Amino acid sequence: MILLADGGSTKCDWILLDNNGEQVFKTRTKGLNPAVFSKKILEERLLANDELRAYKDQIESVHFYGAGCGTSGPTKILEDIFINYFTTSEILVKEDMVAAVFAATTEPGIVCILGTGSNSCFYDGENIQMEVESLGYVLMDEASGNYFGKRLIRDYYYKRMPKPIAEEFEKRYDLSPDSIKHKVYQEENPNTYLASFAEFIFTSEERNGYFYLLITEGIKRFVENRVLCFPEAQNVPIHFIGSIAHFSQDIIRDALLPYHLTMGNIIQRPIDGIIDYYRNQILA
Numbered sequence: 001m002i003l004l005a006d007g008g009s010t011k012c013d014w015i016l017l018d019n020n021g022e023q024v025f026k027t028r029t030k031g032l033n034p035a036v037f038s039k040k041i042l043e044e045r046l047l048a049n050d051e052l053r054a055y056k057d058q059i060e061s062v063h064f065y066g067a068g069c070g071t072s073g074p075t076k077i078l079e080d081i082f083i084n085y086f087t088t089s090e091i092l093v094k095e096d097m098v099a100a101v102f103a104a105t106t107e108p109g110i111v112c113i114l115g116t117g118s119n120s121c122f123y124d125g126e127n128i129q130m131e132v133e134s135l136g137y138v139l140m141d142e143a144s145g146n147y148f149g150k151r152l153i154r155d156y157y158y159k160r161m162p163k164p165i166a167e168e169f170e171k172r173y174d175l176s177p178d179s180i181k182h183k184v185y186q187e188e189n190p191n192t193y194l195a196s197f198a199e200f201i202f203t204s205e206e207r208n209g210y211f212y213l214l215i216t217e218g219i220k221r222f223v224e225n226r227v228l229c230f231p232e233a234q235n236v237p238i239h240f241i242g243s244i245a246h247f248s249q250d251i252i253r254d255a256l257l258p259y260h261l262t263m264g265n266i267i268q269r270p271i272d273g274i275i276d277y278y279r280n281q282i283l284a
Contacts, residue, residue: 003052003059003089004278006099006271007066009033009116009192010145012045013271016055021279026271027051031116034078035068035136036189042081061090065099065274067117070134096270097121101128103273104239104265110230112222115242116195118144120226122236131229137191143215143222145195145244151214152197153180162210169200202247215248219255228259237264 001024005014009031016024029052030045031037037045046052062082069075075093082091096113101123104111112120118141122129137146155161156169169175184190201211227233238261240252246268253263267273 001055001059002061002063002278003055003086004271004274005032005062005064005066006096006269006274007032007064007069008096009036009067009189010195012066013269014049014052015271015275016059017275017278023275024055025051031189031192032064032066032078033068033189034066034074035071036191038188039077039081041188042078043085046081046085056086057088059086059089061092062086063092063094063278065094065096065102067096067115069093070095070097097128097130099270099274100239100241102277103241103267103270105237107237108232109237109239109264110227110233111239111241112226112245113241114143114222114244114248116145116192117141118147118222118226120222120230122230122232132226137194140225142225143218143244145198146191147218148201148214148244149194149197151218152200153194155214162208165208165210172200173197198244202244212251215251216255219248219251223255223259223261227256227261234260237262239264240266241270243268 001016001018003014003016005012012029012032014028015026018024027049029049032042032045034042064078064082069078079091079093097119100111100113101121105123108123108125110120110122117137119134122131134140141147156166156175161169183193201214204211227238238256245252245266249266256263
């Protein structure tokens with residue numbers, strides 16, 4: 001049996017397939033980003049899942065695709081944890097960009113992630129090419145949950161947020177300066193904390209003008225910085241992965257038009273596309 005995982009900073013989706021490609025179970029843990037969480041937290045989150053624990057000795061291969069797994073140091077931490085936990089399994093750990101490509105396309109295209117963080121790559125049909133290295137939530141991550149969360153907090157404190165929206169924002173979140181500063185500057189994984197504020201935009205019953213402009217500006221910056229950097233941008237489809245992309249399809253389409261870019265697939269949960277890829281390519 002093969003265990004597949006798509007992991008971000010906020011959550012990680014897991015699915016176990018038997019040798020015929022049939023689903024045994026599907027489950028979720030909290031995020032397992034080794035670039036932002038300590039080894040202790042990663043181990044605790046893995047151990048907390050009953051389904052993984054019940055099947056761990058029957059699994060032959062674990063293929064994990066996750067945020068923070070683009071460099072050797074964090075990847076090694078996660079590999080060691082999995083080797084010690086899934087003792088009978090072959091372990092493969094790759095960055096989440098690989099899973100995004102598997103989920104989006106088998107043809108050449110640009111694939112973008114808009115989740116807790118953001119990223120992009122060009123896929124030529126065989127290989128993944130990164131034009132710009134990601135420097136994470138502090139310096140980059142346009143149009144991500146982090147980006148929108150930070151923008152909401154700043155607009156609230158600079159009093160740029162319309163009053164009715166600000167009043168609703170106050171009801172939903174602890175916006176005291178001490179609380180925000182403590183969580184951002186003293187607690188672990190501030191990126192996940194900041195991204196949690198983005199839910200205020202995307203779970204709203206209606207998209208008001210303020211939210212629309214906020215999303216539009218973020219998507220525009222992402223396109224300019226993380227799509228137009230690829231020379232192939234005008235010749236291939238632009239695919240988007242993640243919940244923010246799913247809830248912003250119309251704005252993404254409008255943002256691509258001035259640059260004569262072609263919108264490709266929009267996929268909310270890449271794990272479903274990964275399953276199809278493995279059934280077609282690996283288990284066939």
